[in-house]
Amino acid sequence: MATLIEHLIKLTDHRDRDLLELTLSKALIDLIPIQRVLVSKVLSEEGVKRWMDVTVLDARGGGKVVDPLRVDFQTLPLLEDNRDRLHCIQRQERVEIAWAGENGPRITYLPLFTDPVAGDEAVLEIHSASALMDEQLAVVGDVSRVFRNMYRLLAYSDRDALTGLLNRKSLDDTFYSAVLEELGQVDEAAAAARQPALSAGQERRHRVPPNYWLGTISVDSYGVINDQHGHLIAEEVLLLVARIMNNTFRTYDRLYRFGGEQFAVLMHCPDEALVLAAFERFRANIEKFNFPQVGRLTISGGFTRVSPDDSPSTALERAERAVDYAQHHGQNKVFSHAELVRKGFFGEALKIGAVDIF
Structure with missing residues (x-):
């Protein structure tokens, strides 16, 4: 004992x-x-x-x-x-x-x-x-x-110093531990956590069930806000965005700020339509909010289903491609990466180093 x-x-x-x-x-x-x-x-x-x-x-x-x-x-x-x-x-x-x-x-x-x-x-x-x-x-x-x-x-x-949301580092831990339900699986994860850290550029992979979704969100024209109103007002905008996130998403959804104007959400949901509805509620709540000294703002969002062989980086890359599409097609929009692929707006790409292979 x-x-x-x-x-x-x-x-x-x-x-x-x-x-x-x-x-x-x-x-x-x-x-x-x-x-x-x-x-x-x-x-x-x-x-x-x-x-x-x-x-x-x-x-x-x-x-x-x-x-x-x-x-x-x-x-x-x-x-x-x-x-x-x-x-x-x-x-x-x-x-x-x-x-x-x-x-x-x-x-x-x-x-x-x-x-x-x-x-x-x-x-x-x-x-x-x-x-x-x-x-x-x-x-x-x-x-x-x-x-x-x-x-x-x-x-x-685990927290972002400005907003109190989770930070990028904590996403990796949650990503790999989120699916460990049984006691024995958690023991195995604890043993793995005691192993030496992975070398730079090396990522663990874990088989994630299909009902996890990862989305990213960017404040539209944030650079303009920073230039016109200054750093302190721009930070206040981020604090208010974080507050609206907390009030919009469920308390057990994982909310992140990765730095600058980039936010993220990790959630478990049975289907794509419900995920889209959650992100649309957040987009609408941002759009109708009157930010002090700044006025009305919008956000662009994108999300993806987490696949069994994903790492945090591969899932984030797909979500960010959907955000980029939203920002280049009018902003103030939310897109599912899978829906964009189904409609043929862009294909799946496997990125190796600095080379995209289609």
């Missing part, structure tokens, strides 16, 4: 924020006599909040790790459906439920995150045969504190 120090080292070894909940759960299962541990986060969509169990782990083996991108939000339980969890977050204190007598099994709820402004609300749920002793609760507190510190540290490194 690993010691507390060894588990803390494992937590601080991580460079992938999505695996931290699993490592936390494994540490608690190993360090104290409990039967089950869950990490449940709060998701929000159009003002409605629901519970999502991101990690479930049993002491006897088995469990699951859930990818938020693939969750059907409407099937998740509402916050009011589990009032004990809700009280834990609202009161920001431990809630203990004895569900089979005073000396019998317990469910203990502890607040893991309680920051709705930052979008971080989560509960740690522990099932045990009896009440947890003070020294056991102290271990849970110590491990959870290290978990939170690492989570915030990695979250900071």
